[in-house]
Amino acid sequence: MLLRDDAVFVGASQKPEYLLLQRANRHGLVTGATGTGKTVTLQILAEGFSRAGVPVFCADIKGDLSGISMPGAPKDFLAKRAADIGLSDEYAFAPSPVAFWDLFGAEGHPIRTTVSEMGPLLLSRLMDLTDAQEGVLNIVFRLADDQGLLLLDLKDLRALVAHVGEQASELSQLYGNVSKASVGAIQRRLLVLEEQGGDAFFGEPALAIADLMRTDPQTGRGVVNVLAADRLMTSPRLYATFLLWLLSELFEEMPEVGDPDKPKLVFFFDEAHLLFDEAPKALLQKVEQVVRLIRSKGIGVYFVSQSPLDVPDEVLGQLGNRVQHALRAFTPRDQKAVRAAAETFRPNPELDTAQAIMELGVGEALVSTLDAKGIPSVVERTLVRPPSGRLGPIGPAERQAILAASPLGAKYDTAVDRVSAYEILTRKAEETVQTAEEGTVAPEPDQPEAVEKAESGGLFGGMLGQLFGTGSDRGARLTTTQRVARSVARTISNQVAGEIGRQIGGRTGSSVSRAVVRGVLGGMLRR
Structure with missing residues (x-):
């Protein structure tokens, strides 16, 4: 035998x-x-x-x-x-x-698997980050832990990385230097990872x-x-x-x-x-x-x-x-x-x-x-x-027959997208903008304040100007929620500008689109 x-x-x-x-x-x-x-x-x-x-x-x-x-x-x-x-x-x-x-x-x-389970060390290896960039990624994970934000998929990680970039100065005092150049590099590597199909790997069920x-x-x-x-x-x-x-x-x-x-x-x-x-x-x-x-x-x-x-x-x-x-x-x-x-x-x-x-x-x-x-x-x-x-x-038919008979299909074949960092940060931003729209009464057009805000970015921008520290409040300290909302507003501005630019076409279209968007959302975006 x-x-x-x-x-x-x-x-x-x-x-x-x-x-x-x-x-x-x-x-x-x-x-x-x-x-x-x-x-x-x-x-x-x-x-x-x-x-x-x-x-x-x-x-x-x-x-x-x-x-x-x-x-x-x-x-x-x-x-x-x-x-x-x-x-x-x-x-x-x-x-x-x-x-x-x-x-x-x-x-x-x-x-x-989830982003949290992968951890910063292996993610840094996956994205080929430098030591400085890996340090910033560690700060992102630490911030997620401190604020109770779940990092499940790549959109969660992108949202929190952008959030860290917006608060770079404040976070540098708490966790160490947060370089905006490192934040930008991480964002670019995340895009490359998505292009390689990495976004399919991160999520639930894990x-x-x-x-x-x-x-x-x-x-x-x-x-x-x-x-x-x-x-x-x-x-x-x-x-x-x-x-x-x-x-x-x-x-x-x-x-x-x-x-x-x-x-x-x-x-x-x-x-x-x-x-x-x-x-x-x-x-x-x-x-x-x-x-x-x-x-x-x-x-x-x-x-x-x-x-x-x-x-x-x-x-x-x-x-x-x-x-x-x-x-x-x-x-x-x-x-x-x-x-x-x-x-x-x-x-x-x-x-x-x-x-x-x-x-x-x-x-x-x-x-x-x-x-x-x-x-x-x-x-x-x-x-x-x-x-x-x-x-x-x-053959393909034999493989499909085995997959169809597998008890694991019901558990893993359908993705689940529950509330996590992306949804929480986005919801906070939307709530802040909605509160500002409902609670701000626009002044009469002949008042100097209305004229000043119209010149600085339009009535809509003026309505939200106080929320984000425009005009006489530019030096005021912003709350975390205000910073999140401002980050979302900037993203919206860039997306709208890009779409207008594509419709108009060429470098001129891009310039015109940015001018239009600044006129509509200027009050939101001005520091």
Whole structure:
């Protein structure tokens, strides 16, 4: 019997190679050049964990992993591989229970989180902010906490960032310097994030971690959560930040369990180099901390990349289970990668590890896993077992059938937009303007005050001038509500001016439109 209940069967050559379930939470690494079989290895590991009742989360970069949801089809090369490793009598085609996810909601259930849950550190990474800009973003989050404002989606964050920009001078005295240049930079980066589809990721209902840790009630197999990532890979920073956020959420929410008989969840981080490329020191420290400590939460993390050099040494030292596919040494960097990969294995006196890495065929790998005592096994050249699920992607109709039958659709497929920072700030502004309109009596046209206000911005502007500190009140201290209303008024002014300018056309139209709007709303906007 090659298939065991206490281990995942990886493959065989001189002897069977297993990944023990009780050591699977010590993390792992799957590396190799493009086209050498990493995706199939990821699939057979996911199938093995699922068969043992362990839920799995993995990203489907090319669409091929979706085939795990369907039984495989007989093929000569699969039958030959099963015979070569002695698996023929136990080899059977079977699907794994699958839940499809998609940040954009097209190929799976939407995955959402709130801006508050993401936090300023990961958002700064996502938007590639400087240290000064990150400091301002921290002030925005602190202000939201102090004033009880919920930050759920990007429009909440935009509204509060604009609010902070309007109160820059006052807030600088309370929280530290608030540069309007930094505020402007954050606003521009938020626009870029929206263009990349990031607005679909932020909102509610937010993902509940428990929904990634389900087992199939009929078979007892762990559900394989497959993230559709082909479109997501066009925004690599969003992809990497999302997976790091998910890993951090697992770390925060899962209780301590020590070393269980099998993991609570196995997390595959494909294209791992995207996480570490140009990552600031603070972020790398966070990744190292999470990887080091999440083991005791019963979570196994497996990085998948082309070379061990893609992973920092601090993280690489935490990865005890290794599967190394072929590397090609065409350049000095490639040669360095081969040497680095060879040196990470426990040497085998009968095997030249570095030479073997360059000679491996498709579907072959060097394997070293932790034994029952936590000691790495001697590296062995191994033929990876054939998968039980389908090789290659499933069709759109098959995917839709799985989504339609999923119990998660009713919970996640419809977005919810409850009252949060944007609605509160907007409502306060509207209430202030409405109060001013209802409570101010316009003077007779022949009175000097009316003439003065008409000249300074029109009767409507004069009516609201006192509210925003115009005329003789220009030096008065404004309340927070007045500042919010003034910020909204400025936004309205710019939008109206832009629309008029577009109707008139050209630079002249823009100038004329601004003059018209200043005449109508001048009293509101003048300091």
